[in-house]
Every structure is written in C-alpha cells, then in structure tokens.
Amino acid sequence: MVAPRRAAMRGASPSLIAGVRTALTVVSLALAGVLAALGVASAHMARRVVTPELRRPDTRILSLDTSAQTITLARTPDTELPGRYGLFTSGTTDYIKLGSVLSQDDVSVKRKLLTHIGTTAQLSPDASFSGWYYDSAEELHLPFSPELIGTGVGPCPAWLFPAGDADVWVIQVHGRGTTRAECLRAVPVFHALGITSLLVSYRNDGEAPRSRAGTYALGATEWRDVDAAVGFARRRGAKRILLMGWSMGGAIALQVSLNSAHRDAIVGLILESPVIDWRIVLEYQAHVQGVPAAVSGLAIGALQSEWATPITRAGSAIPFDRLDVVARAAELRHPILILHSDDDGFVPSDASHDLVVARPDLVDLKVFEVARHTKLWNYDQERWSASIRDWVDRLGFSAAREDEDS
Incomplete structure (x- = not known):
C-alpha cells in the first residue's frame, strides 16, 4: 500500500512538486546560513575571551581645561563614580590621575585633575578609565x-x-x-x-x-x-x-x-x-x-x-x-x-x-x-x-x- 503522503505527491502537478522542492532548498540554505552565522559569532566570542588585550578605549575626553586643571569626560557608569581614578591617554601624556567629580549632566562629567597638565598638552579623545590610580x-x-x-x-x-x-x-x-x-x-x-x-x-x-x-x-x-x-x-x-x-x-x-x-x-x-x-x-x-x-x-x-x-x-x-x-x-x-x-x-x-x-x-x-x-x-x-x-x-x-x- 502506498503511503498517503507519497500518493498525494504522485498525484500533484509537476509545478507544485518543483515549488515544494524549491521551498525546502531555500529553508535548508537559510538554516545553514543561520548555523554558519552562529558558528562565526561564537568563534569570535571564544577568541576574544582567551586573547590577551591590555586595554581598549572605553572613555571619551570631551574637553580639557589646563587653567582650572579639570577634565570633562563622556558620562558612563565608570566616569561618574565618586573617588580617585586613573585615565590612560595617548598624546603628550599617557596616564593621568583623576580626582573628585565637580559637576555632571546627562552626557558629561567634569572631574578634578590630580596630575598637572601643561598648557601645551595634546590628548587624543579616546582614553581608558582605570581603577589603578598608581601607575608605577x-x-x-x-x-x-x-x-x-x-x-x-x-x-x-x-x-x-x-x-x-x-x-x-x-x-x-x-x-x-x-x-x-x-x-x-x-x-x-x-x-x-x-x-x-x-x-x-x-x-x-x-x-x-x-x-x-x-x-x-x-x-x-x-x-x-x-x-x-x-x-x-x-x-x-x-x-x-x-x-x-x-x-x-x-x-x-x-x-x-x-x-x-x-x-x-x-x-x-x-x-x-x-x-x-x-x-x-x-x-x-x-x-x-x-x-x-x-x-x-x-x-x-x-x-x-x-x-x-x-x-x-x-x-x-x-x-x-x-x-x-x-x-x-x-x-x-x-x-x-x-x-x-x-x-x-x-x-x-x-x-x-x-x-x-x-x-x-x-x-x-x-x-x-x-x-x-x-x-x-x-x-x-x-x-x-x-x-x-x-x-x-x-x-x-x-x-x-x-x-x-x-
């Protein structure tokens, strides 16, 4: 006895059969694509976990006032913290100490500088906020x-x-x-x-x-x-x-x-x-x-x-x-x-x-x-x-x- 599903397919038109096969192929390719994307993403995450990386920029310097010895940073959960911290920078200075928060709004935080910065200092906007404080x-x-x-x-x-x-x-x-x-x-x-x-x-x-x-x-x-x-x-x-x-x-x-x-x-x-x-x-x-x-x-x-x-x-x-x-x-x-x-x-x-x-x-x-x-x-x-x-x-x-x- 022929299985009902097979019998139905035998009675189907060639165009319907072709359409079903095309749909199955598309679904299979889509599934393969999803699995491949998951594999690539998981491999990327796994590599990041075990790959040494000293530090990445996570903070943005918005402005520097050398006369008042203050620095304004983009507001983040770290940069708004009370206390003393460090900031890894690039330019004429590679590390500076940060003091208390002086003011803040929705997008920025102004902090006191505990490292003296001269008037000719040039700092890249990209920096890394740190709890080290002491650098040497x-x-x-x-x-x-x-x-x-x-x-x-x-x-x-x-x-x-x-x-x-x-x-x-x-x-x-x-x-x-x-x-x-x-x-x-x-x-x-x-x-x-x-x-x-x-x-x-x-x-x-x-x-x-x-x-x-x-x-x-x-x-x-x-x-x-x-x-x-x-x-x-x-x-x-x-x-x-x-x-x-x-x-x-x-x-x-x-x-x-x-x-x-x-x-x-x-x-x-x-x-x-x-x-x-x-x-x-x-x-x-x-x-x-x-x-x-x-x-x-x-x-x-x-x-x-x-x-x-x-x-x-x-x-x-x-x-x-x-x-x-x-x-x-x-x-x-x-x-x-x-x-x-x-x-x-x-x-x-x-x-x-x-x-x-x-x-x-x-x-x-x-x-x-x-x-x-x-x-x-x-x-x-x-x-x-x-x-x-x-x-x-x-x-x-x-x-x-x-x-x-x-």
Missing part, C-alpha cells in the same frame, strides 16, 4: 626591588616590597587585561601591617613570557606561575603566605590554593571582585553586550572542547568544571576574604554570594554597592582598607600586631 612602583615611595621569578615559561618580572621581618608575605595577582601595577593600591595597607608584598606577573600578560599558544587559560595554567612565586617567597624566608587576587587574579589565586604543593604555607586568600565561576561571568557579559544565549553557549562549549582549539585559538581546552570553585567548595581549606560590589558591572557577585553559602566556615564576604569592577578601593578606600586590616588582624596574620603583642 616608585609612586608609593616605599622601598622595593625588581625581581625575576623562574617559571615553566621563563622568568616572570615581579616587584618586592619588604616589610616587617619578612615572615608573612602577600602575593598579589592582577586580573585579565592588566598588569601588576593594578595591585599597587593594596601595598600600603599590607606594609603598615608589617606584611611583605610581592606583585607578580604571569604568562601572556604583556610583561611575563608568552606561552606557546600566547592565550589565556583563565587560571587553568597561569596558577603555575603564581605557584612558582610562592616557592620564591618561601626560599626568601616567608613562613606564612597570603594570596590576593584581583578579578581573573582571584580565579588564579583559588587554583593555587587548591592545587599548590605549597598549600601548607598558604594561610589565607583575599579576593577583590573575583571570578569564581567563569560560566556565570561569560554568560553575564554576553547578555550585557546583547549576544544571543545560543552564541554564548556555543562559545563556552567550544572553549571547553579540545577539538575546537584550532577554531578558538586557545592552547588547550578550558576546564570550566575545574575552575568552578563553588562546585569545588568542599575542597577549600584556607580562610577567604571576598571584597565584591553588587554593582560590579563586569564580574557579577552571584558566585561570591554562592561561595559564602557553600562555605560559611571559611568565607567572609564584604559587599559593596555603587563601586564597579576592581574599583572598590577607589570608591571607598577607608572601608576597603579597614576590611582587609580587620580580617588580617582577626586571623593573626599581622606581623605588626605580633610585634605589639610581644
């Missing part, structure tokens, strides 16, 4: 020495700021798309506590050597360079070591805490605006940028697949499960202080809250508001510094407090 180690006016730390990819530059009796050290790990200068803001806090600071670099960050692929592994390989810094600190006399990670540096510090052969010397972690689960971060950023969920899902899937590495240009598959510290919370053994803003705008604080729920015995979360990603010090330096001091003192890691007690 010399600006802290504290004794320091440049160091090289031997790692599997070669010697990684570091800054060493000695303090106290060098028994307690903090190793600071900067975030994605930045350098160790990002960490300079925290050095005076630790120096006052008698804690030696080591600010490190790691593979592919623009200062340390490149890996063979030259791409980020989001903490999955970078932690080995920081672990080498832990060994360096121990050889220099450190007996107790704190890890402080900023943004992606938080993800790296957590991997050191979980995987290091020096775990017995690590006594705690301080995480500033940290990445604790990369999938949450990437999905959030895709949503903010209007990237369809299908594209971000394909990008994450490609990044964690070994077969897709030629497409993503990652050196190897990204182990997102291993980098998800909420899922691995039971493995944690060191006290953790998290400083995170619920208004971060780049790395959502969801996973930080989740980690407190998972390990309330180890994790202490200080929630900020208004402050944006890695700009908590800039927005509220007093509370930020006090949070670190109180936590360090409470756990007995302050060399200065030990000296007082003795």
Whole structure:
C-alpha cells in the first residue's frame, strides 16, 4: 500500500512538486546560513575571551581645561563614580590621575585633575578609565626591588616590597587585561601591617613570557606561575603566605590554593571582585553586550572542547568544571576574604554570594554597592582598607600586631 503522503505527491502537478522542492532548498540554505552565522559569532566570542588585550578605549575626553586643571569626560557608569581614578591617554601624556567629580549632566562629567597638565598638552579623545590610580612602583615611595621569578615559561618580572621581618608575605595577582601595577593600591595597607608584598606577573600578560599558544587559560595554567612565586617567597624566608587576587587574579589565586604543593604555607586568600565561576561571568557579559544565549553557549562549549582549539585559538581546552570553585567548595581549606560590589558591572557577585553559602566556615564576604569592577578601593578606600586590616588582624596574620603583642 502506498503511503498517503507519497500518493498525494504522485498525484500533484509537476509545478507544485518543483515549488515544494524549491521551498525546502531555500529553508535548508537559510538554516545553514543561520548555523554558519552562529558558528562565526561564537568563534569570535571564544577568541576574544582567551586573547590577551591590555586595554581598549572605553572613555571619551570631551574637553580639557589646563587653567582650572579639570577634565570633562563622556558620562558612563565608570566616569561618574565618586573617588580617585586613573585615565590612560595617548598624546603628550599617557596616564593621568583623576580626582573628585565637580559637576555632571546627562552626557558629561567634569572631574578634578590630580596630575598637572601643561598648557601645551595634546590628548587624543579616546582614553581608558582605570581603577589603578598608581601607575608605577616608585609612586608609593616605599622601598622595593625588581625581581625575576623562574617559571615553566621563563622568568616572570615581579616587584618586592619588604616589610616587617619578612615572615608573612602577600602575593598579589592582577586580573585579565592588566598588569601588576593594578595591585599597587593594596601595598600600603599590607606594609603598615608589617606584611611583605610581592606583585607578580604571569604568562601572556604583556610583561611575563608568552606561552606557546600566547592565550589565556583563565587560571587553568597561569596558577603555575603564581605557584612558582610562592616557592620564591618561601626560599626568601616567608613562613606564612597570603594570596590576593584581583578579578581573573582571584580565579588564579583559588587554583593555587587548591592545587599548590605549597598549600601548607598558604594561610589565607583575599579576593577583590573575583571570578569564581567563569560560566556565570561569560554568560553575564554576553547578555550585557546583547549576544544571543545560543552564541554564548556555543562559545563556552567550544572553549571547553579540545577539538575546537584550532577554531578558538586557545592552547588547550578550558576546564570550566575545574575552575568552578563553588562546585569545588568542599575542597577549600584556607580562610577567604571576598571584597565584591553588587554593582560590579563586569564580574557579577552571584558566585561570591554562592561561595559564602557553600562555605560559611571559611568565607567572609564584604559587599559593596555603587563601586564597579576592581574599583572598590577607589570608591571607598577607608572601608576597603579597614576590611582587609580587620580580617588580617582577626586571623593573626599581622606581623605588626605580633610585634605589639610581644
């Protein structure tokens, strides 16, 4: 017996059959085009995630008043923030410090200049707003020495700021798309506590050597360079070591805490605006940028697949499960202080809250508001510094407090 649908087609006119075939071909081509577009978009997103990029212009300079020493910027969620910040520029000056907001309207923000700009200065309109504030180690006016730390990819530059009796050290790990200068803001806090600071670099960050692929592994390989810094600190006399990670540096510090052969010397972690689960971060950023969920899902899937590495240009598959510290919370053994803003705008604080729920015995979360990603010090330096001091003192890691007690 002939199937009814086939029988109907046999009785159809040749023109109808041709029309159906044409429609099916068009639909097939359209579907193939959609899939191809999704593939291209997801590959582009995946490559951007792992490709090192120091900074991109994100701020527009509208005007500069050298007589009043003020600068007017296009208004953004960052440029309108209270506090002290930095601005990467191009022209006759490459970096300037910004002070308080003097006035603002719907489209612009006028701020005080804390770096003197001469009347002949010429600045490009394109700039990058920054929370670094300090741009060089010399600006802290504290004794320091440049160091090289031997790692599997070669010697990684570091800054060493000695303090106290060098028994307690903090190793600071900067975030994605930045350098160790990002960490300079925290050095005076630790120096006052008698804690030696080591600010490190790691593979592919623009200062340390490149890996063979030259791409980020989001903490999955970078932690080995920081672990080498832990060994360096121990050889220099450190007996107790704190890890402080900023943004992606938080993800790296957590991997050191979980995987290091020096775990017995690590006594705690301080995480500033940290990445604790990369999938949450990437999905959030895709949503903010209007990237369809299908594209971000394909990008994450490609990044964690070994077969897709030629497409993503990652050196190897990204182990997102291993980098998800909420899922691995039971493995944690060191006290953790998290400083995170619920208004971060780049790395959502969801996973930080989740980690407190998972390990309330180890994790202490200080929630900020208004402050944006890695700009908590800039927005509220007093509370930020006090949070670190109180936590360090409470756990007995302050060399200065030990000296007082003795």
